Amino acid sequence: MRTPEPPGAARPTSRDVARAAGVSQATVSLVLGDKWRGRVSERTAQSVRDAAQGLGYRPNLAARNLRLGRTRTALLVVPALTNEFFARVYTGAATVAARHDFGVVLYPSPDGVGPARDPFASARAALDGVIASSMAADALTAIRGTDLPLVMLDSDPSDAGAAAHVNLDIADGMRQVAEHLLGLGHRRLVHLASAVPSWTFDVRAAALAEALRDVSVRTVRAPLDVDGARAAAEAALTAPGPRPTALVCDDDILAAGACKAARRLGLRVPEDVSVTGFDDLALATAVEPELTTVRLPAERVGEDGMTALLAVLDGRAPDSGGLPVTLVVRGSSGPPPAP
Structure with missing residues (x-):
């Protein structure tokens, strides 16, 4: 451990670091400015870092930033x-x-x-x-x-x-959700989609529509809050015709509202209706049952x-390249109810 400098002691300079490491001041500037790759060796860079640490050297960031x-x-x-x-x-x-x-x-x-x-x-x-x-x-x-x-x-x-x-590989996340629900036997689904205009939500909608092209799927838009999602989900679950067996939500906040709507209507999740989310927020494990959702890094x-x-x-x-996402299966999804 470096011994603290006594009060009034002169602060070490880049020249001191260069002398200790046996290199030029220009090399010290390259290494401590993180611009050394391809210009000096890893061994030299480590020598400069060790010398700076040993001397307790701290670069004058204000002066360096002014120069740059x-x-x-x-x-x-x-x-x-x-x-x-x-x-x-x-x-x-x-x-x-x-x-x-x-x-x-x-x-x-x-x-x-x-x-x-x-x-x-x-x-x-x-x-x-x-x-x-x-x-x-x-x-x-x-x-x-x-x-x-x-x-x-x-x-x-x-x-x-x-x-x-x-x-993120958002489209793959929605494909994973669709494959999961189709594998469970769902054929009547509602996409509880975010009403916020955004490229990421457009990608989710397009990927889901493509993955569910051979089954019945209806889109219902909702604001990005629990109460708005609850109202939209209630309307979807009570609309004329056969009730949907799964609600695919654009994010976990919408999914929480969907679960709330199901409970208010006396429906069980997932026995009567499955619900899936997206994002894997802390909220996903705070609701009961815990949400099946897509984990985003x-x-x-x-x-x-x-x-x-x-x-x-x-x-x-x-x-470049998309970051992978992962479907996390929990208690909010299951087989559709028997006819």
């Missing part, structure tokens, strides 16, 4: 912090950012869901880049067209205005979003 013309700050735009998924996205982004001496400013929509207002009047001067959910894309009007790199999360990959995309989304932004800022090509 950077604030080392990223903006994360999400629709709401009341949704656990986006809180976990922030955790993942902030974890990666901290390892690179970056800060993450979080901007949620003031209205909870839907478009957010312009985050900053002078975003160009305040930020190095932006990471944004497709559900809050309307907040980016003032940012698009500037030289700020934009990384979009869970969004249309054909959007040429973004420098990088980090997507929310923290990984944030981590990959920040990693992609750092790559763009360094002039490197960010990784």
